[in-house]
Amino acid sequence: MNFISPSIFAVYKPKGPTSHDVVDEIRKLTGVQKVGHAGTLDPLASGVLVMAVGREATKRLDTLKNNDKEYRAVIELGATSATDDKEGPVNKHIVARRPRLDDIQKILSSLTGNIKQTPPAYSAVHVAGERAYKLARQKKDVILAPRSVEIKSIKLVRYEWPELEIKVITGPGVYIRALARDIGERLGVGGYLKELERTRVGDYTLEKTVKIEDI
Numbered sequence: 181m182n183f184i185s186p187s188i189f190a191v192y193k194p195k196g197p198t199s200h201d202v203v204d205e206i207r208k209l210t211g212v213q214k215v216g217h218a219g220t221l222d223p224l225a226s227g228v229l230v231m232a233v234g235r236e237a238t239k240r241l242d243t244l245k246n247n248d249k250e251y252r253a254v255i256e257l258g259a260t261s262a263t264d265d266k267e268g269p270v271n272k273h274i275v276a277r278r279p280r281l282d283d284i285q286k287i288l289s290s291l292t293g294n295i296k297q298t299p300p301a302y303s304a305v306h307v308a309g310e311r312a313y314k315l316a317r318q319k320k321d322v323i324l325a326p327r328s329v330e331i332k333s334i335k336l337v338r339y340e341w342p343e344l345e346i347k348v349i350t351g352p353g354v355y356i357r358a359l360a361r362d363i364g365e366r367l368g369v370g371g372y373l374k375e376l377e378r379t380r381v382g383d384y385t386l387e388k389t390v391k392i393e394d395i
Contacts, residue, residue: 187237188244190384192391193221193229202392206231209395218244218381222357224265227251227378228389246352247382248332254375255344255360261372264300264357273370278341287366288334288346291359296326300357329354343374 193202199220206215216238218230232238257279261270301324330351338345344363348356357373364371379386 187234188230188232188240190228190230190381190389191395192386192389193226194392195224195226198223199229202229202231205392206233206395214238216241218247219249219352219378221378222265222376224267225376225378227376228381228384228386229378230381230384244382248380249350249352249354249378250380251348251350251356252337252377252379253346253348253356253360253373255346255363255371256342256374257344257364257367257369257371258342259372260361260364260370262301263372264355264361265373265376270372271370275369279367279369281336281339283367284339284344284363285336287363288336290366291362292331292334294328294330297329297355297358297362298326299324299355300361327353331359344371 191202191206193199197205199217203215203217207213210233212233214233214235216232218232218241221227221229230244232241232244256266258275259270259272261268331354332349332351333347335347336344337347348354348359350356356376360371360373
């Protein structure tokens with residue numbers, strides 16, 4: 181691939197590396213220091229990561245970050261996690277009654293649209309000049325204010341207790357880990373994000389991605 185043209189392209193980020201790891205790899209491959217991405221993916225997540233190489237391309241990142249994002253998420257019900265994903269530690273809950281399908285549909289509907297969402301304690305949100313996840317790792321209390329975000333749609337794909345699989349389309353700033361937590365909380369059984377794949381950012385779909393090892 182010629183990384184100067186196009187200077188904006190999508191890679192498929194596998195599970196494991198951080199989004200910053202991918203930026204570093206692209207820097208090495210291109211010899212260009214000015215490299216950025218449009219929306220972080222956690223190490224445990226995979227999927228579409230839009231990259232920009234060069235000063236002019238990275239100037240367009242703010243616009244790209246505001247594009248719709250689409251995800252496939254698997255939520256583990258009946259448990260909670262300190263990180264809101266399977267990195268844990270995970271605490272199992274005693275569930276007296278498993279949620280019915282109509283219970284789940286009602287909760288998904290209630291979380292669609294313009295909502296208030298509290299970011300995970302283990303997130304990159306700044307608290308008094310420090311990253312929240314750094315404070316959380318130091319066992320300090322992390323109090324984050326709810327933020328206004330837009331969840332454009334949530335489609336139920338599969339429900340086989342304790343797993344719930346959904347397809348989500350969001351605006352900017354949505355934490356799918358927080359959505360998984362909130363779904364479990366509203367169902368009264370707890371929940372955390374077990375698996376996440378980002379399938380689209382704007383017009384960049386999985387089919388338009390390249391693998392880092394193929395670059």
